Amino acid sequence: LVLIDGLTESAAVEMVASLVRARxxxxxxxxxxxxxxxxxxxxxxxxxxxxxxxxxxxxxxxDIGIVHSPDCEPGIGIAPxxxxxxxxEEFQSGRxxxxxxVDGWRSGSASDPPSR
Numbered sequence: 001l002v003l004i005d006g007l008t009e010s011a012a013v014e015m016v017a018s019l020v021r022a023r024x025x026x027x028x029x030x031x032x033x034x035x036x037x038x039x040x041x042x043x044x045x046x047x048x049x050x051x052x053x054x055x056x057x058x059x060x061x062x063d064i065g066i067v068h069s070p071d072c073e074p075g076i077g078i079a080p081x082x083x084x085x086x087x088x089e090e091f092q093s094g095r096x097x098x099x100x101x102v103d104g105w106r107s108g109s110a111s112d113p114p115s116r
Contacts, residue, residue: 001026001027001029001101001102001105002016002019002026002027002028002029003029003030003084003098003101003102004016004028004029004030004031004032004033004078004080005030005031005033006031006032006033006034006077007034008030008033008034008035008077009033009034009035009077010035012033012035013033013035013036013037013077013078014037016028016033016037016078017037017078020078027081027082027105028078028079028080028081028082029080029081029082029084029098029101029102029105030080030082030083030084030098031080031083031084031086032076032077032078032079032080033077033078034077035077036074036075036076036077037073037074037076037077037078045058045059046058046059047059082101084097084098084101085097086098
């Protein structure tokens with residue numbers, strides 16, 4: 001069980017897409033990620049200094065295209081298998097739907113996720 005949400009982005013989306021590809025049985029729970037899952041930029045930044053003016057310039061030497069994942073739509077984040085709705089009212093009442101999903105998964109009472 002891997003929890004994802006709208007704050008899952010950049011290299012974390014790469015990791016989730018790779019995990020789904022390597023372990024198709026992994027279950028993603030939460031909300032769609034916000035980072036695009038078809039590429040990642042800026043993995044290895046290098047600083048060059050111009051010879052004459054001594055101005056530092058940061059250049060990224062890598063543009064990574066990740067392995068295709070069935071849940072990856074180019075330019076869009078990865079959708080969860082189990083949607084976990086959340087609202088401010090739940091938070092204020094002390095209910096934690098994310099914790100409920102984790103507890104249900106641990107106890108074995110959670111249903112099987114949709115097949116990919």
